[in-house]
Amino acid sequence: MKQIGDATTPLEQALERAVVKAERFRDRPLRYAPVYGGISNSNFRVRLEDEPQEYFVKIPGAGTEMFIDRRAAFDASRKAAAAGLGPTVYDDLYDDGIEIHDFIADRRACTNSDLAREDTRLAAIGAYRKMHAIEALTLKKTVFDMIDEHVDQVAELGGWLPPDYTWLDRQYRLARSALEASGLDLTPCFNDPMPGNFMIGTDGSIMLIDYEYASMNDRCYDLGIWFGEMFFTPDQEAELIEAYFGEVRPEIVSRVTVHKALADVKWSLWSFVQQKVSALDFDYFKYGQWKLMRLRSIMNAPDWAMHLSRV
Structure with a gap:
């Protein structure tokens, strides 16, 4: 996993710019690695060195605003999480349309x-x-x-x-x-x-x-x-x-x-x-x-x- 400052690709740079703005990550030592498999966005696993919970961070893909309403996606994520159907979602980067939620490592x-x-x-x-x-x-x-x-x-x-x-x-x-x-x-x-x-x-x-x-x-x-x-x-x-x-x-x-x-x-x-x-x-x-x-x-x-x- 990489640390802040280690980015070598535009996608990693985008991830680093995002996480330093997020309240739960700001000024805290963390590591990150890509999560492969998506066909719309760039996804990352983020680990804070001082807590056991890991996070999933989704950087919206180019052009996805043409068919994805990010505020509606947050709404659905929150309601699914409240029903125990999806992971907890956090609002740190809500205004940027960047999702942060718990990385469910036990699944x-x-x-x-x-x-x-x-x-x-x-x-x-x-x-x-x-x-x-x-x-x-x-x-x-x-x-x-x-x-x-x-x-x-x-x-x-x-x-x-x-x-x-x-x-x-x-x-x-x-x-x-x-x-x-x-x-x-x-x-x-x-x-x-x-x-x-x-x-x-x-x-x-x-x-x-x-x-x-x-x-x-x-x-x-x-x-x-x-x-x-x-x-x-x-x-x-x-x-x-x-x-x-x-x-x-x-x-x-x-x-x-x-x-x-x-x-x-x-x-x-x-x-x-x-x-x-x-x-x-x-x-x-x-x-x-x-x-x-x-x-x-x-x-x-x-x-x-x-x-x-x-x-």
Whole structure:
């Protein structure tokens, strides 16, 4: 781990400039090291030499202000922490949009393999039920708001769109029309189920971290994006729907399936925005292509029209 003054990269310099401003770190000997795995921001583990608690510090990535409301992220982090679902968050650098929260060293980040196990899946769906029951968030942002935002940003930045975008947009409009006709079930949603955002303890319990994309959204979007991210089988999805709702009804399956496709629309467009603005070493174009392939597999399936009709 490095000390203040040892920075050799622009990201480390940004971290050092930030921590010396934070009240809990100012004028105290500390060490820091990068935490790898994020695809939007630069993350660091900070250790004060005179106390056992370590901290996680998130430096916002370039361009992320285009789609992340940092004040809303703080709001969601605080409310999740109050419910025992996330780590304690501190306000030292609130005005700079820099998050500081407890580093939960007694837990580790999940992998897809962890969430392929039934017990971990059920613990995670329990975490979702808890998330959806916390106090209402200040930010209302549905998947429709997210997609429309990214469409405008791609156009403004001169970003790439796939050759079949006209068809894709038509499917998005059909899905939006069907869901809006049936009514949105708004609840506090996590909206960002990368495996590494699920922190598992030795007892098998799950905490959630990283509430940057959290908002009031349709609960079936939260389930659909998670199911897609984990590549759950239809049987596994049915198991989780039953665990969450107490039953498996055709309209719930369809609603989750449609949201699964919409999540890939959102994140493919997000990737083409990031391709233009991010300074991180990550292949956003490849990431977006992968999302496009998966959403086409859902929208081109023979049962797509059926799912739209029964949401």
